[in-house]
């Protein structure tokens with residue numbers, strides 16, 4: 001590698017992180033604690049609908065759209081394992097089936113709350129699914145009682161995302 005190529009290294013810089021912190025704080029302020037807790041509680045309730053006999057790892061999700069509608073999702077497993085649907089994914093599916101794209105356009109996700117045991121964030125696949133329907137959104141991680149563990153942004157979870165814009169379709 002030639003020396004000048006070292007200038008091409010990319011990591012999230014301070015400006016990017018500050019921009020995301022500002023986005024998160026602004027969205028928290030606009031939505032308010034009541035709505036955020038409602039989302040976390042909805043995700044915890046959706047978790048109880050999980051069909052996850054193989055992993056025994058139920059997950060719930062609650063998606064808030066840009067028009068303030070809430071859609072629930074949960075993980076759904078199959079004996080063949082690879083056909084498993086994740087909670088965030090089924091919430092997105094529920095929104096699309098209710099014509100979210102028709103009503104709000106492709107970017108219809110404003111926030112996604114996810115509830116499960118532990119403190120991990122959405123998996124890589126779900127981050128990509130969210131990036132299909134939001135340039136950025138809040139991602140709220142909650143416990144199984146609906147208490148919020150952390151609030152972050154999709155762009156912090158998936159920097160340099162590959163999106164429809166990269167295919168020139170948007």
Ligand SMILES: [Zn+2]
Pocket residue numbers: 086087088122123124125126127
């Ligand atoms: Zn996932």
